[in-house]
Amino acid sequence: MTQLSLHPDRLFSSNPTERDIARRLYNEVSAAPIYSPHGHVEASMLLDNVPFPDPAALLITPDHYVTRLLHANGVELHELGLARNGVPSPASGRDIWRRFSENWNVFLGTPVMEWFEMELSHVFGVTDVPSAANADSIYDQLAAAIETDAMRPRALFDSFGIRVLATTDDPADDLAAHAALAADPTFTGHVLPTLRADVYMNPLAVGWKSKLDALSEASGIDCGTYHGLLTALRARREYFIAHGATATDTGVLDAGSDPLTPHDAERLHSAGLAGTLTADEATAYRRNMLYRFAEMSVDDGLVMQLHAGVIRNHHQPTFDAYGPDTGHDLPDRVSFTRPLEPILRDFGTDKTFHLVLFTVDESAFSREIAPLAGFYPAVYAGAPWWFLDSPAAMLRFRESVTETAGFAKTSGFIDDTRAFCSIPARHDMSRRVDASYLASLVAKHQLTEDSARDIAISLVSTRPITTFRLPE
Incomplete structure (x- = not known):
């Protein structure tokens, strides 16, 4: 089976100088x-x-980034757990997960794939790429995980x-x-x-x-x-x-x-x-x-x-x-x-x-x-x-x-x-992209690395706190 490939340098430049700088900047903000x-x-x-009802209700049905691409490739929204004309979907969580898994290829090259790979790997410990062949086994792994106290909403809020x-x-x-x-x-x-x-x-x-x-x-x-x-x-x-x-x-x-x-x-x-x-x-x-x-x-x-x-x-x-x-x-x-x-x-x-x-x-x-x-x-x-x-x-x-x-x-x-479980994956993607961009400015001598580090930190702390007047 093909395994999820979360390369530590994903989204960084292939230029070795920029990549090394991006690594250092990202390490300042990754956690x-x-x-x-x-x-x-x-x-x-x-x-x-309370525990999430099933993996599909947690990861697929509420996320219109996911459902829209499946719909674009011929999967009816009713098959993905959405009520139609007030009538609940007859699809079980397992049915929905199977439809998602057999259509994994439609997400290749999209940010949804990036988010899902990190969610499945870092949150649930899944190592294999979803497919029609392994849909049931991954579903069982996810279903067992969300029954544990560590996967309740508050525990995830803290772990994220x-x-x-x-x-x-x-x-x-x-x-x-x-x-x-x-x-x-x-x-x-x-x-x-x-x-x-x-x-x-x-x-x-x-x-x-x-x-x-x-x-x-x-x-x-x-x-x-x-x-x-x-x-x-x-x-x-x-x-x-x-x-x-x-x-x-x-x-x-x-x-x-x-x-x-x-x-x-x-x-x-x-x-x-x-x-x-x-x-x-x-x-x-x-x-x-x-x-x-x-x-x-x-x-x-x-x-x-x-x-x-x-x-x-x-x-x-x-x-x-x-x-x-x-x-x-x-x-x-x-x-x-x-x-x-x-x-x-x-x-x-x-x-x-x-x-x-x-x-x-x-x-x-x-x-x-x-x-x-x-x-x-x-x-x-x-x-x-x-x-x-x-x-x-x-x-x-x-x-x-x-x-x-x-x-x-x-x-x-x-x-x-x-989609609650996608929050850390989305923020991680942003931090990697910003580290890569800042690294390019450092490599071109438009910024010092010290200034780039300060900016990277501010983008995940000072900027949202100040802009939205958030409690620190």
Whole structure:
């Protein structure tokens, strides 16, 4: 059988001089604590601390990086554990693992392969490459492992070296799991909520009215008016801050941020409730809300993350059958400089405001994000994300951003994952890529090795802590 090949020099340059430097730089950060300021792991998983149900439920079904590639190669999402039209998948964990294993070749050359090889080897002690022939034996090995106390969520949290883990939460969430974890003396990590209010920005979004009702109930403030919605969101932001939040997250198709007068915004809010809002009016409402979110961040200090330029749920039939976050959020061309002019005009030099810009249009890194971060104190270049969190794209990010904005105006790595066991693998990949990039600068005498070492350490500590105002 073919064995997993986790070469100690993986992702380093083949140039021996650069490779030696990269080894030394990587060794400085390989065991550093993990700060994960943006992700989608549920706090309740760590609070309950029960064994994972089966290997597929842990490693495959929740990870749309994995399911999307299998789907692209002819495997139905229903076969991978996803409920279709509300009907649970009939596939067992073993069935799902078999489908994954017999299609291992579709991941070759992708970051998913890199993550999985490290997860299987370092976390579970698996030595063989998954295949149709060994699917059952590897499944049995994984199933036995996750029944042990060492593989429970809290034990893995500690063994992964996670210092801070941020979740993603609706403004109406009660954050009970976060509160319980914070009050538990046996849990020493930090699990921080992150407020995500995208759906409240768009009156044409499915479920907008019901979301307003839920927010009204959670806040005790009537969201039937625009003024009431803003008041409720401000109150919930304070609630999140009281539960440890340091950031918000916002995903929009474009970064337009033109503010409306209160009168015009109130009129559009009423039209949204009446069902008479046009598409253009909904866009104006959304862009106004983005400005108001920035305004709130200036007031309360929550870091504002902005993910723009993603066409959400591109394949409507898949969305209808399986719901969101099922692998078909796709890139669109995006701009930041002109669309964000209202926000940056008013808040770009405010020392309270942190705005972290993410994109899946990598041409925007050098064209817009780096120049913005290179002037505005408030702006930070977010890490490569979604289709760009691969070794080659990470290197292109460093090359695109560094010469204009430096390292200090970047966010630190963002794993953005629902797959808990992939967190250390993703951070390890980033650390290796950064070590390789820094080594190339040292070899070309653009940096001293001492400076490169300091930068490598800051990228996994000072940068995320400072950018996201994390507890140290």
